[in-house]
Amino acid sequence: MKTLRDIPKIDKFLNHKLFPSQNALLTSIAQKRIAKLREDMLAKKIEDFDEDILVQEVLKAYTQSFESSLKPLINATGVILHTNMGRSVISKEVLNKASKVICGYSNLEYNQEAGCRGERYEHVSEHLKTLLHVEDVLVVNNNASAVFLILNTFAKDKEAIVSRGELVEIGGSFRIPEVMKQSGAILHEVGATNKTKKADYANAINENTVMLMKVHQSNFSIEGFSETTSYEDIKELCEANQLLDYYDLGSGYIPELPYNLGNNEPSLPTILKNNPSLISFSGDKLFGSAQAGIIAGRKELIEKLKKNQLLRMLRVDKITLSILEETIKAYLQEKFELIPTLWLLQRDIKELKKRATSVRNKIGKDKCEIIETKTFMGGGTLPNREFPTIAISIKGKATILEKKFRQNNLIGRIENDKFLIDFRSILPDTEEDIVKICQKVI
Numbered sequence: 001m002k003t004l005r006d007i008p009k010i011d012k013f014l015n016h017k018l019f020p021s022q023n024a025l026l027t028s029i030a031q032k033r034i035a036k037l038r039e040d041m042l043a044k045k046i047e048d049f050d051e052d053i054l055v056q057e058v059l060k061a062y063t064q065s066f067e068s069s070l071k072p073l074i075n076a077t078g079v080i081l082h083t084n085m086g087r088s089v090i091s092k093e094v095l096n097k098a099s100k101v102i103c104g105y106s107n108l109e110y111n112q113e114a115g116c117r118g119e120r121y122e123h124v125s126e127h128l129k130t131l132l133h134v135e136d137v138l139v140v141n142n143n144a145s146a147v148f149l150i151l152n153t154f155a156k157d158k159e160a161i162v163s164r165g166e167l168v169e170i171g172g173s174f175r176i177p178e179v180m181k182q183s184g185a186i187l188h189e190v191g192a193t194n195k196t197k198k199a200d201y202a203n204a205i206n207e208n209t210v211m212l213m214k215v216h217q218s219n220f221s222i223e224g225f226s227e228t229t230s231y232e233d234i235k236e237l238c239e240a241n242q243l244l245d246y247y248d249l250g251s252g253y254i255p256e257l258p259y260n261l262g263n264n265e266p267s268l269p270t271i272l273k274n275n276p277s278l279i280s281f282s283g284d285k286l287f288g289s290a291q292a293g294i295i296a297g298r299k300e301l302i303e304k305l306k307k308n309q310l311l312r313m314l315r316v317d318k319i320t321l322s323i324l325e326e327t328i329k330a331y332l333q334e335k336f337e338l339i340p341t342l343w344l345l346q347r348d349i350k351e352l353k354k355r356a357t358s359v360r361n362k363i364g365k366d367k368c369e370i371i372e373t374k375t376f377m378g379g380g381t382l383p384n385r386e387f388p389t390i391a392i393s394i395k396g397k398a399t400i401l402e403k404k405f406r407q408n409n410l411i412g413r414i415e416n417d418k419f420l421i422d423f424r425s426i427l428p429d430t431e432e433d434i435v436k437i438c439q440k441v442i
């Protein structure tokens with residue numbers, strides 16, 4: 001039985017030999033613990049305490065506070081572009097090359113030839129222009145910024161016409177109508193949710209119209225009695241009325257996608273054949289690089305974007321630029337193995353089965369089985385397009401297994417009351433860890 005008078009004084013408590021030399025963080029943690037002790041004793045929740053245990057508790061909290069909050073997880077959901085788990089994965093090779101710039105001084109804004117200030121946006125632009133066959137490009141923080149910058153530059157206090165079927169909300173509360181409002185552009189909605197015709201756009205054009213905007217229906221699709229206006233038709237209307245055409249692609253991709261995934265969704269090269277005035281897409285969706293917003297189109301328009309003061313707030317860091325430059329070089333050399341998003345998508349069923357079988361043999365054949373099933377790309381791309389995958393189905397109650405695996409940093413998925421470890425999104429260098437986690441959990 002102890003009294004309030006036995007509660008250690010903070011200075012004396014901190015002198016305990018197990019504590020490191022005093023610092024602000026340790027003091028703060030110790031103060032909170034002692035205050036809690038006083039509170040509990042006053043409330044008669046406890047009547048006794050052991051100072052050595054208090055010391056251990058404070059030390060544990062102190063050590064834990066230095067553990068990283070961001071930590072690696074194994075994505076066994078089968079969803080390659082998992083927005084909650086960091087979207088595109090960057091290959092170690094790309095990061096290694098980029099690290100030379102990131103970890104030292106560089107010519108980020110230095111023109112070495114002339115010995116004067118240079119342009120940060122130049123570094124990726126030559127290669128990117130070659131890759132996309134466009135007049136000019138600009139890279140900003142993410143595609144949301146790209147949409148905002150374009151609308152603010154060209155459609156502030158003016159009208160941009162958009163189909164009602166394309167007023168999308170992307171995960172994380174990015175809503176096209178809201179972004180347009182914030183940018184100062186006036187949204188002129190046309191058509192119905194399921195149908196927007198060329199004539200709807202044509203009839204809406206008035207003296208305040210500056211732009212026809214098309215937005216990719218990233219994470220949903222409208223089926224059945226529906227109709228959208230093609231980009232070609234929008235472009236044609238723009239040319240006839242001297243308006244700007246802008247296509248927010250959401251996610252742009254370059255090489256052909258396997259499993260006919262590109263059927264409803266044209267590739268960047270296909271869209272760019274129409275010579276759009278401006279397009280934008282994410283750097284970390286199907287493009288498979290760092291978070292960025294990539295804008296491409298006519299040079300005189302990109303020049304105007306560069307003059308907008310907002311660009312200073314949306315500008316990209318050297319970390320993004322150097323990773324993006326390495327990804328673009330990988331594209332130009334068709335080294336798709338350096339772009340994990342594409343690499344994972346391109347794996348065939350036979351190969352996935354082989355890898356899954358090898359893992360299954362190590363876990364024990366009695367504990368699980370291999371199944372062939374379907375998955376989605378995720379990340380607001382290729383809506384409703386499923387494609388084949390291979391998973392290990394673990395025997396046992398799915399909800400319990402899901403939780404246990406999650407606590408061990410492996411995020412799987414539940415399908416038909418079975419817990420699945422889906423190989424579509426599994427990086428080969430995590431397979432050993434998967435075996436270890438399975439051996440621990442089941």
Ligand SMILES: *Cc1c(COP(=O)(O)O)cnc(C)c1O
Pocket residue numbers: 142143144145147168170174215216217218219248249250251281282283284292293380
């Ligand atoms: C994903 C997406 C955005 C937002 O892109 P971020 O790079 O996540 O900012 C904007 N528009 C569309 C159509 C999208 O699919």
